[in-house]
Amino acid sequence: LAKTTQPISMDSYEGQEVNITCSHNNIATNDYITWYQQFPSQGPRFIIQGYKTKVKNEVASLFIPADRKSSTLSLPRVSLSDTAVYYCLVGSIYNQGGKLIFGQGTELSVKP
Amino acid sequence: NAGVMQNPRHLVRRRGQEARLRCSPMKGHSHVYWYRQLPEEGLKFMVYLQKENIIDESGMPKERFSAEFPKEGPSILRIQQVVRGDSAAYFCASSPSASGSEETQYFGPGTRLLVL
Numbered sequence: 001l002a003k004t005t006q007p008i009s010m011d012s013y014e015g016q017e018v019n020i021t022c023s024h025n026n027i028a029t030n031d032y033i034t035w036y037q038q039f040p041s042q043g044p045r046f047i048i049q050g051y052k053t054k055v056k057n058e059v060a061s062l063f064i065p066a067d068r069k070s071s072t073l074s075l076p077r078v079s080l081s082d083t084a085v086y087y088c089l090v091g092s093i094y095n096q097g098g099k100l101i102f103g104q105g106t107e108l109s110v111k112p
Numbered sequence: 113n114a115g116v117m118q119n120p121r122h123l124v125r126r127r128g129q130e131a132r133l134r135c136s137p138m139k140g141h142s143h144v145y146w147y148r149q150l151p152e153e154g155l156k157f158m159v160y161l162q163k164e165n166i167i168d169e170s171g172m173p174k175e176r177f178s179a180e181f182p183k184e185g186p187s188i189l190r191i192q193q194v195v196r197g198d199s200a201a202y203f204c205a206s207s208p209s210a211s212g213s214e215e216t217q218y219f220g221p222g223t224r225l226l227v228l
Binding site: 087100102105 | 145153154160167168170203
């Protein structure tokens, strides 16, 4: 099972772009890269998912280099409400069945 | 379209009592997953169920814990003879089909269990 490594915490200010990088050196061919966001006292919420290159939606962008050994979640112009824990997950139904494997996550703190 | 619903949101039990946690998946979803989040830790997978079947219970403690997802009604996570170490947030997620990481799992708000 691919293990992920991401910074434990990050600080930012409102209006800045935040980039959170996740390392997954042992990613398998079938594995997807997925990011979830979790606010205090709430369940995780899907943000974005990708397999390779770049993915973008209305919330974030995900950059995946050609070797897929890392990925970067980019949050444009963060606000106070983006303060949360961000989890990088790597896996596929072929390699882990139905379970999602969460690491420790990155605790993002956005300051005014 | 209602999301994943869990109840109760908060549950207090004394040591030795039973805890029953309920999860109603999103409409049209037939796959349910339970996760546990201990204080200051990430979420840990417990069990994956489809209607009337347990698909993967590799994350479930061998004793005192059980889960079901009957043909009718919500999925139930049952903890017998609770101990203080069971105090945690229990999250349920659902998906429309089998989900590894390539299909989104939708999470409920969680049930916070406190064992006194």
